[in-house]
Amino acid sequence: MRHRLAAAVLLFTVAPPGVHAAGDRIWGALVLATIENSATPVPESLKELAPAIKKIFGYNSLYLLGEKKRDLFLGSERWLVPTKEFFFKVRCLSQELTSYLLRIELYREKNLLVTTEAKLAKDAPLYIRGPQWGRGLLIFVLEVR
Amino acid sequence: MKSFDETEWARTKSALREHLSSPRLHDGDLVNSRVVEEINQQPQRARPETVSLRWLAWSGACSLLVAAGLTALVLSEHVGWRSDTDFSSQVISARAELPNLSVSEFQAPDQRGVVLWVEGANYIPAEVSVK
Numbered sequence: 001m002r003h004r005l006a007a008a009v010l011l012f013t014v015a016p017p018g019v020h021a022a023g024d025r026i027w028g029a030l031v032l033a034t035i036e037n038s039a040t041p042v043p044e045s046l047k048e049l050a051p052a053i054k055k056i057f058g059y060n061s062l063y064l065l066g067e068k069k070r071d072l073f074l075g076s077e078r079w080l081v082p083t084k085e086f087f088f089k090v091r092c093l094s095q096e097l098t099s100y101l102l103r104i105e106l107y108r109e110k111n112l113l114v115t116t117e118a119k120l121a122k123d124a125p126l127y128i129r130g131p132q133w134g135r136g137l138l139i140f141v142l143e144v145r
Numbered sequence: 146m147k148s149f150d151e152t153e154w155a156r157t158k159s160a161l162r163e164h165l166s167s168p169r170l171h172d173g174d175l176v177n178s179r180v181v182e183e184i185n186q187q188p189q190r191a192r193p194e195t196v197s198l199r200w201l202a203w204s205g206a207c208s209l210l211v212a213a214g215l216t217a218l219v220l221s222e223h224v225g226w227r228s229d230t231d232f233s234s235q236v237i238s239a240r241a242e243l244p245n246l247s248v249s250e251f252q253a254p255d256q257r258g259v260v261l262w263v264e265g266a267n268y269i270p271a272e273v274s275v276k
Binding site for chain 2: 030052055056065066083084085086097098099101111112113114115116117118119120121122123124125126127128129130131132133134135138
């Protein structure tokens, strides 16, 4: 009986999936996508995203060139530097129950390439198609986790 | 040694015993039967315990209903019954900051994610490090 009561209380107190909670973080990564004769193993931190990336961009092999995580909260402004060459400036403009409104600036060294305002829901990434590098394509991924 | 009051009280009691006697009932059985009959004819009072229990049950049920209603109201305002778009990412605005770049956006197919498609970025030779 006590366990059932505890379960009921837990049900009402735990936030449903997709609803952000204190301690959310923004994860940024730089990924190299290539086409290989035989697909290479997917890096651990890209396992969940790999099917979507392959489907959107049409490559079969992914390499993680760098990744970074930062705390996310209303009014925060963070540099997210997955690599020295490419990095982001992320500012949290507003916060709703299921998403964050972010102003994201993508830099290559000192040059600002793209500015975007995007509403990012939890576990719903933003993919940015970057330049071609060697025989592959650079892809930037931002996700609230 | 008895006090004066106690002596007086004992004297009064014995005088009362002598001179005061309860009147005898001539038809004791009749009176008794009339009293019993009168008692039986009186409407039975409701039992307070039963009323209290029923009242408690109803008030409990009503409280549960009110609590459920309020919970549904609060949850609907703060949490739920949201559409899928509330759990999807979307690009509100995007602009290229270099003249050779252009950007467009679209929802990731079958996903909650969103894609920002940047065109026109210069090719980076493999010899150049991007790490």
